[in-house]
Amino acid sequence: MSPVLEIRNLNVALPRGGAGKVSVLDHFSLTVAPGEMLCLVGESGSGKTIAALSIMRLLPPGAELTGEIRLGGQDLAQASEAEMRRVRGKRIGMVFQNTLAALNPTQTVAAQVGEAWRVHEGGSARAARARALELLGEVGIPTPAARLDDYPHQFSGGQRQRVMIALALACSPQLLIADEPTTGLDPLVATQIMALIARLRRERNMAVLFVTHDLSVVRDHADAIHVLYAGRSVEWGPAKNFFIQPRHPYSEALLGAVPRLGTARLQTIPGALPEPETRPPGCRFAPRCGYVQPNCWPDYPPSSCAGDTETACLYPLGTTTHQAEASAAPPSGRSFPLQLEARSLTVRYSNRLALSDVSFSLGRGECLGIVGASGSGKSSLGRAILQMQPYGGQVMLNGQDFSVLRGAAKRDARRRLQVVFQDPRESMNPRMRVSEVIAEPLALQGENDTTARVAELLTSVGLSPDMATRLPATLSGGQAQRVAIARALAANPELIVLDEPTSALDVSTQAMLLNLLKDLAAQHGLSYLLISHDFAVVSYMADRIAVLKEGQIVELAETAKLIANPGDDYTASLIGAARP
Amino acid sequence: MMGMVLRRAASSCLSVFILVTLVFFMAHLTPGGPAYSILGQKATLASVAQVNARLGLDQPLLKQYGIWWWHLAQGQLGYSYLLNRPVSALLWGYERNTLIFYSIAIFLSTVLAILLGLIQGVYFNRWQAKLIGAFQLGFYAAPPFFVAAMLVLWFSVQAGWLPASGITNLRAEHPSLGAYAAHLVLPVITVTLLTVSPLSRYFGEAVHEELGKDYVRTAQAKGVGFTRILLAHVLRNALRPLVTMLGLSFPYIFTGGVIVESVFNYPGLGWLMWRSALSQDYPVLIAIVLVIGLLTVIGNLLADIVNGLLDPRASYE
């Protein structure tokens, strides 16, 4: 069977700042057969999106593209803009991440879905509407007829992604390119979307190029995997082999970094992905590779074949024992002295109840996980504990009720509770240097000479003290999150509320941070309130887990017990989504 | 959404109330007084006292203030001390002039702003956009009186094509619409030139910003042509800031501007306000301020409503 898409030796250079054009993707080749689902994976910045956009020829202005992109018999790399317009939407459909931005906020979904069809098929408005209705039904929007005239913001994230898919499918394309369609969605919804795409491609025998950085999502559905690292392919081949035995050290590390139920310790990859300008000449993974040899450095390694899998590594893995599923579940039944107690917390926003009557307690040194779907009230709970917003009920720290405290006493008590937010860059003043950020809690406590302490804190979160003079914008996400943790530590807290501390980060960075947090807790005897929608992450960290649903705790139990024996359907489905 | 709009309108009315009150007291506390404007140099203490008694200006200020609202409640805006006409009748005469002049100017500058803004957004950072940018900057920095004077110098003094000032009273002079229009040309050009620059700048920036948004890429990925993307997708989304700015300039459509109107000797409302302020013709002055305040509120409301129609999200904010 001839492939739907065949890319040969694609090179893309982009104009970047003052440096002129820099190659961001090179020697990229890939084939997708009809009905096949190929997953392009790699860390953020590895060039996945650039690859996807090259196929559509939607690269940013000034991009330089060489190589061949064959769709059927046509070389898209040579096609004119007019020809490309006939390809886009008609023969290739594309689905983007962040649907809130990717859909026009001021047009109804019917208009947007129908437009793709009208542009290519030239039908009447009425016919386009009928087509839109049909498509929305097909992607599983409930009561589609009633929702045709709604605007994107009136749909939930998952539904918007379905609309986006409907839009891409309007002209029944041969190929669907999906660029991280599940990122940012909560895992339950992400699994549903994934299943939807898998189903559609089977029904339509449509090829799918699925771009993602999250290996856990694609495990069940991918036919083939293609791993990109720093703009070059490192490993590609059938998915089955890949998950059983990754060949490239990078692939292995990537797999090892994904938390799974029952993992004792996550694997981490030291260092960070190099920017396109600073890529090493030889194996690009060499600086971070645990198996690196001197001859990895000079030249990019040629690809070699092992079974059906090709890998660009001089020393492909094969016989090394792949990390076994750790069976050691977190120790259960530890007991902690009581530190924080929340009694019938209620949080109300102007029109709705975000949290109603939630009570729990947290011991010294304990990590309590809070899981729940988006909008279930997790963050509201965290903010209430932190006294960041008005609430009903009581929060008591070491037996001291916050509501009776005022002024300086309250500020003092609040300082014992610290917070780490989801978006690491948002949580730092963009105009403050790292040293100032970390020194702030110290200075507010009246310490004058903070330099030494800042260096100490930076070291303790695994950063070099040289970082002290950097501005937040020059930090990577992982580094920034470490600085945020250092700041929290600077206040000498008893409890840190972690509100989705890793959900904006890559899996590899996430693994690093989770390990760091675990170590710090042990060192400083910290308690955590860990908020996340990723059950796997929580189960990796937490001693006990509370499941929130619509503002109420539906279940609260020790992690192992909860996994083994979920008492609630909702909990069960969360666990199901997290299970490999 | 209507609920929100109305709530905002109600709270803005409070501002109008404060505004009118403030101006009322400010006007009455300004030294001098309308009696002196009326009597001129022949004023004596006795005649001033008599005029003040006739105008009710000898009453305590608070009482005058109360009477003003009482009259307003009965639909009366008062009687101009100096022009010897009921204020409402007077306002309309000037209002008509301003309205014709400014609505043409604002209409032209909106159309121009949309055209220029589209070009600027599309050709961002290319010479076309830079040319327009230079034009905008130039007119942003040019003081209106300077622009007006230069136009007069070129088109009127040197070339003699257009009348430099005044207005044709259709009922008085040779009743020709052509002459009427000719008198409008220079003032309209001045105001258009001056307003088009901020409008098009904001709009151009909005177009550029919208063009960089993900939904444009989505539309491209659907195979939609560029023109259609521009007109069907981008235009509507980029109109919001323009509408807001038009809403802000709404009062000007009715009140005009003192400086442009006086340079062109054009009897519009802004100019009447200035003269009433100078001669302390309180009833006229306060009526105009009231009108301005209400128009500000209405302008904001209209902008909200139009934006609500343009952007369905607005109603959820």
Next chain:
Amino acid sequence: MNRPRGNFAVGLALGGIILFLGFIAPFLYPADPYAIHPAYVLQAPSLALPLGTDELGRDNLALVLSGGFATLVVALPAAALAFATGLAYGLLAGLAPAWLDKILMRLLDVFLALPSLIVLLFFASLITLNNTSLILLLGFISWPGLARLVRNETLAQRGRDFILAAEQAGAGRFYLARVHLLRVIAPVLVVNGTFMVGDTIFALSALSFLGLGVQPPKVSWGSLLESALNIIALDPWWLILPPGLLVFGSLLAASLTGQGLLRRWGGGR
């Protein structure tokens, strides 16, 4: 607005020239701007009289220079005053509890809708117009726009995570305003501060048109322009162009510099 980088330098250079002309040049050029020379009325520029003379035979260059001093010495402090007022009011409204913010904003609406000429007329009738009172007046009418901007910025920044984190570390309101808010809105502030300089120069010139500006016999660019435009029919280009171009140049310098800063700090809005 993205323009070639060079414009920022042009803006600064232009600003420098204007400051030089306003503050240094008047003391270098010896002629008395107020001396009347009936024999030299309305002379076109020549070597001896670089910018010609006005209708009273006064040396126009001397007038333009002293007008520049008079203009800047009022406009710059007025801009500073308006800036400080707008900033303080905006911060106050932005940080105040919701009810106070509401009141302050309604008041601000009043100030914005208040025709500034009426305010000017009112105060001009109560106090003598001299430099101090003009600075106060211009400062007073120019601040509301900035106040609204600062307030909106403050509100937008107030809920940001880093502010919350600082509060959690024990920061008080005043500290937050001083350390965090001021730093993050600094780009907006500097940019609008530069614009404000342009605005006050313009406002002062406009006032001269209505007789409320710098009082005669002292001249300002605005009043020079105004009297030159009165006799525009005589085509006295040497009287019109210098003050006209200087007002234009100041506004241009302010907006070029402002936009340059805006781009430099990426605070584009």
Next chain:
Amino acid sequence: QECGTIVIPTGIGISGGADITSFNPLLANSLYNTAAAGMMFQGLIWVSGRTLQIDWSRSLASSITTPDNGQTYDVKLRPWHWSDGVPVTTEDVAYTFSLIKSLGPSYAGYGAGGMPDIVQSFTVISPSEFRVVLKHPVNPQWYIFNGLALLLPLPKHAWSKYTLDEIFQNQSQPGFFQVVDGPLRPERLDIGLDLIMTPNPNWEGPPLHFSRLVWKFVEGDGAALQQVESGDLDLANAPMDLWKAVQNLPGIRLINLPPGLSFHEIQLNLRNTDVAFFRDVRVRQAMADAIDQQEMIALIDHGQGEEIRSPVPPNPPTYLPPAMRAGQYPVEYDPQKALALLQEAGFTRGPDGIMQKNGVRLSFTYLSLSGGAVSAQTTVMLQSYLAKIGIEVKVRQIEFNQLVALLNNPHSDWEAAGLGETVGVYPSGEELFGTGAFANAGGYSDPKMDQLIAESTDKPGLQGLYDYATYASEQQPVIFMPVGSTSILARARVQGVENFVDPAYNYYPDALYCTESAAP
């Protein structure tokens, strides 16, 4: 030849425009309003501004006699008709007098010629004759010119059904003024735009040569110039500051008019102790001597002006004292003499170049009316002249009504102010410099002046006036400043412009005629 519509700016022949806002001659308080009203209602006595004598052909009175030479005045009316055919009678004059009395101080001419308080009795003798008896005998010329002339007949049969308030309310409604006895009648008034007047078809005076007269309100002489060039206006005042530009305009004539009956002055507040030095006549004389009026006229008025050294305008010289006619005034431009006067008064130059005595510097704040290039130039020149003799002038621009309010308040602390003053056809000084006179804002009070003024108004003959003028010139109770004359730009088709307005601001619409064909 017929002109069709003639468009002229308000204030033609006077100065820059202002709106016409009232047609009622008793309430009209601006020259603009008086001009309009003056064309609607025929005067009882018409004093020509060119001769300052009564023009009997234009007066409704056919004779005035004063049997007791000063106290009793018998006036005979000639036959004349309102535009609706009703005859004009002495009843109408009596009606006017009653209106004046009931208007009191809000009567626009209140106080002039002693009206109305000086009148002992007003008697209608017959429909064509009435008698006025005064409380005491006065100089008949003074009373006839300045007082009796105010009694112009108003249409009692049309107005008497209205209350005073209604008359007041209707003062700018053309409909109210359809019964007139003058040449013109208002047709419509668009405030801010123009007033349209049409000829009174039943007017018994000389024929008119146009079908409509439009008074267009044009602010600023520059704008008026542009409009006369573009043909929007048929006449306009020539802007003085554009003098060079108006000399040779194609198709437009420049007509120089004699200066009006007015002068400019610097009012000095003699009550204000901060500027007590003004009370020293030598300081005032020094100020007058320091000012080079000829240079001001040359620079500001382009030679089209009149030196003013006394309160009697020199042109026409009807009432000018013989010495002044020969050019001899007690004061003259002489900065040396000015300095000497100051030194004589005990002032010496201080370190800053300003004259001072006992720590008091010769420095004052001059209030100048805002707006108007002429006023700004005057200010600049004044300041420059006074600086030369060591007097410092600080300037504050002020709005007209605020200035009047300040001047009117005997307790306010203004120091000096620039104003224009219009004088009556008989230029006596009782309103100007008499103790407590209403235009005497500075509080000037001098027994000799009071006596001379009384002689000029009460004693027949001109000697009293001459003495008053000479003494006032010497005293400089206000500093007299030069006055510019007006020039009119006229489009070629309109003729007779030189006779259209006279120095007393009387208008002669019948003077206008056209050479070309009618409407433009």
